[in-house]
Amino acid sequence: DAGVIQSPRHEVTEMGQEVTLRCKPISGHDYLFWYRQTMMRGLELLIYFNNNVPIDDSGMPEDRFSAKMPNASFSTLKIQPSEPRDSAVYFCASSFRDETDTQYFGPGTRLTVL
Amino acid sequence: KQEVTQIPAALSVPEGENLVLNCSFTDSAIYNLQWFRQDPGKGLTSLLLIQSSQREQTSGRLNASLDKSSGRSTLYIAASQPGDSATYLCAVRVGSGTYKYIFGTGTRLKVLA
Numbered sequence: 001d002a003g004v005i006q007s008p009r010h011e012v013t014e015m016g017q018e019v020t021l022r023c024k025p026i027s028g029h030d031y032l033f034w035y036r037q038t039m040m041r042g043l044e045l046l047i048y049f050n051n052n053v054p055i056d057d058s059g060m061p062e063d064r065f066s067a068k069m070p071n072a073s074f075s076t077l078k079i080q081p082s083e084p085r086d087s088a089v090y091f092c093a094s095s096f097r098d099e100t101d102t103q104y105f106g107p108g109t110r111l112t113v114l
Numbered sequence: 115k116q117e118v119t120q121i122p123a124a125l126s127v128p129e130g131e132n133l134v135l136n137c138s139f140t141d142s143a144i145y146n147l148q149w150f151r152q153d154p155g156k157g158l159t160s161l162l163l164i165q166s167s168q169r170e171q172t173s174g175r176l177n178a179s180l181d182k183s184s185g186r187s188t189l190y191i192a193a194s195q196p197g198d199s200a201t202y203l204c205a206v207r208v209g210s211g212t213y214k215y216i217f218g219t220g221t222r223l224k225v226l227a
Contacts, residue, residue, distance in 0.1 A: 045215060
């Protein structure tokens, strides 16, 4: 398997623009997680899905952020409108529910909002 | 509210040294604790997971311990190598009914050849 795939790897945009980050989880995994990593706040869970259903979105910072998982092989994280404070690395991870609890992380998308 | 702290923030050691990374958490009611490794510009890789009922887990040169009552975990790396240079993060899963993990801010380790 190719692992968790994220696109784009880098995104530079201007304040006010819409940003869409994409994630393809590992085939067969039934959990998908979106994280944000910054120097100030470290790694934070934004939202996670189980079988394409959002389970916990308490980490989504505000209404400008939304996430969807239309099917088992694709998820998006959208920011509209984007702000400079949204600049961060956004990671997607997936896992299979077993005793190992192992999450497999993608390479991340580095977002810069000017 | 669960908070996870890692000290030190950065560590530099000569090759071959045994070392200990520390992780502390404020709420002892955790489901499990996991140690991750993050290389620059990459995602996280899971190293070891300790269930709340366990005291330690070992994998190769790595040994992780858990003391729930004191809210502490340590990651012991034996005979460190330059390839161990990375940032190490610990994370606690806050309950059995959720897959939410709270992460520490990490310890950046550099092993000098």
